Amino acid sequence: MYSELYNQPVSDRTLIACLHCDLLQRLPDLAPGASARCPRCNKELWRRREDSLNRTLALTLAAAVLYVIANSVPMLGLTIVGRGAATTVIGGARHLWEDGQEIVGVLVLFTAVIAPALQIGLMLAIVLGAHRERPPRWVGALLRHHPTTRIWSMIEVMMVGVLVALVKIADYATVIPGVALFVLWVLVFLLAAIQASFDPREVWERIEWAEGGARTAVGDRAAEGTS
Numbered sequence: 001m002y003s004e005l006y007n008q009p010v011s012d013r014t015l016i017a018c019l020h021c022d023l024l025q026r027l028p029d030l031a032p033g034a035s036a037r038c039p040r041c042n043k044e045l046w047r048r049r050e051d052s053l054n055r056t057l058a059l060t061l062a063a064a065v066l067y068v069i070a071n072s073v074p075m076l077g078l079t080i081v082g083r084g085a086a087t088t089v090i091g092g093a094r095h096l097w098e099d100g101q102e103i104v105g106v107l108v109l110f111t112a113v114i115a116p117a118l119q120i121g122l123m124l125a126i127v128l129g130a131h132r133e134r135p136p137r138w139v140g141a142l143l144r145h146h147p148t149t150r151i152w153s154m155i156e157v158m159m160v161g162v163l164v165a166l167v168k169i170a171d172y173a174t175v176i177p178g179v180a181l182f183v184l185w186v187l188v189f190l191l192a193a194i195q196a197s198f199d200p201r202e203v204w205e206r207i208e209w210a211e212g213g214a215r216t217a218v219g220d221r222a223a224e225g226t227s
């Protein structure tokens with residue numbers, strides 16, 4: 001009945017197809033920190049991270065706190081001929097919109113504010129969900145969409161742009177770096193650390209199956225038939 005809707009899983013959970021060259025192979029049980037490579041194309045198939053879930057949770061919570069700070073305090077202050085002004089990241093995007101740079105303003109808002117919020121929020125939900133004894137299926141859905149938020153999250157690109165602009169206007173105005181500027185730099189490294197500590201394979205192994213785990217794998221059924 002289910003075969004009309006789903007493919008047939010194999011019973012051996014250590015079997016894996018290389019994402020690069022499709023070679024089917026068996027993964028060894030790895031010690032923390034060790035990695036397995038495809039014997040044909042040498043692509044890294046899996047690296048077992050040490051205490052992945054807890055470390056990722058700690059880093060993501062720290063990133064969430066920094067994100068809130070980075071968006072609520074000024075990023076830059078400018079003093080030019082006695083007049084001063086300060087702006088936050090969101091304020092900067094609004095200024096761009098008001099100056100007729102609507103597309104740039106929306107891009108800044110999306111890549112530096114919305115996408116990072118989704119990236120941190122989804123990761124927090126995934127790790128908290130995976131901490132449950134039987135992680136629910138929505139954890140899998142979030143896990144599938146998380147890479148998209150990561151691609152669009154471009155705080156580091158904005159930071160490079162801000163640095164270039166700072167150097168250019170330094171001759172005409174006094175620039176006062178705001179707290180958010182430093183917080184955002186730390187956030188860039190934290191987001192990279194989250195990516196380095198997170199092990200999606202560990203989460204996938206724990207997630208409930210699409211039909212509630214009721215389905216027996218092909219290999220299991222074959223084994224039952226012969227016994």
Ligand SMILES: [Zn+2]
Pocket residue numbers: 018019020021022023038039040041042043
């Ligand atoms: Zn390969």
